[in-house]
Amino acid sequence: MAQLRSSDEVADTPMAAASEIPQLQPARWWHLAALAQLERELFPADPWSVETFVAELAAGRLLQVAIDEHGQLRGYVDVAVNGRDADLMTIAVERPSAGQGWGRALLSWACQQAEAAGAERMLLEVRSGNTAEQLYRRAGFERIDVRRRYYPDGGDAIVMVKSLVSRPGRSEGGLVRNA
Numbered sequence: 001m002a003q004l005r006s007s008d009e010v011a012d013t014p015m016a017a018a019s020e021i022p023q024l025q026p027a028r029w030w031h032l033a034a035l036a037q038l039e040r041e042l043f044p045a046d047p048w049s050v051e052t053f054v055a056e057l058a059a060g061r062l063l064q065v066a067i068d069e070h071g072q073l074r075g076y077v078d079v080a081v082n083g084r085d086a087d088l089m090t091i092a093v094e095r096p097s098a099g100q101g102w103g104r105a106l107l108s109w110a111c112q113q114a115e116a117a118g119a120e121r122m123l124l125e126v127r128s129g130n131t132a133e134q135l136y137r138r139a140g141f142e143r144i145d146v147r148r149r150y151y152p153d154g155g156d157a158i159v160m161v162k163s164l165v166s167r168p169g170r171s172e173g174g175l176v177r178n179a
C-alpha cells in the first residue's frame with residue numbers, strides 16, 4: 001500500500017479540483033464489496049471478485065476508487081508497476097456517471113502515479129470494439145499490437161502504450177513489447 005498516494009496528494013488531481021466530481025482515494029477493504037458489485041455490472045462475462053481485489057491490494061497495486069459526496073463508489077482504476085513498465089489492469093466508471101470525465105480523470109491519475117513509481121510507459125489491453133479505446137487514444141495511447149482471439153469468446157485484444165516520460169529530448173525508443 002506504500003505506493004498509493006496519501007489523501008493529501010489527492011488535492012493535486014484534476015478530479016479533485018472539480019467540486020462536482022468525486023474524490024479519488026486509495027481503495028480500502030470496505031470498498032471491495034462495492035468494487036465487486038460494479039465489476040458484475042460492467043464486466044458480466046468475467047467479473048473480478050472480492051478475492052481478486054484483495055489480491056490486488058496485497059500485491060501493492062495502485063488501486064484507486066472515485067467516491068462521491070455520499071460515499072458512493074462511482075469508478076475505479078487499478079495499475080501494476082513492474083520496473084519501467086506499468087500495466088493498466090482495469091478501469092471502470094458506473095454507467096449512470098459515464099461520459100462526465102471521470103474515466104479521463106482516473107486514467108490521468110493512473111499515469112501520474114505510475115510515473116511517480118518509476119514507470120516509463122503504460123501498457124494496456126482493450127477488447128476490439130470497446131469504446132474505451134477512444135478514451136485511451138484521447139489520453140495519448142497508441143496501438144502497438146492486436147492479439148487475435150485473445151479472449152475466451154474469440155474476441156481480439158488491442159495492445160496500446162503511452163510513454164510516461166515527459167522530459168523533452170529523451171528517447172522514447174523500446175516502446176514496443178513482444179506480444
Ligand SMILES: CC(C)(COP(=O)(O)OP(=O)(O)OC[C@H]1O[C@@H](n2cnc3c(N)ncnc32)[C@H](O)[C@@H]1OP(=O)(O)O)[C@@H](O)C(=O)NCCC(=O)NCCS
Nearest residue numbers: 091092093098099100101102103104126131132134135138
Ligand atoms: C471506458 C470508461 C471507463 C470511460 O469512462 P467515462 O467516465 O465514461 O469517460 P470520460 O467521460 O472520462 O470520457 C473520456 C473520453 O473517452 C471517450 N469516450 C468515453 N466514453 C465513450 C463512448 N461511449 N463512446 C466514445 N467515446 C467515449 C471520449 O473520447 C472522451 O473524451 P471527450 O469527452 O473529450 O470526447 C467507462 O465507459 C466504462 O467504465 N466502461 C465499461 C468498463 C470498460 O470497458 N472499461 C475498460 C476496460 S479496458
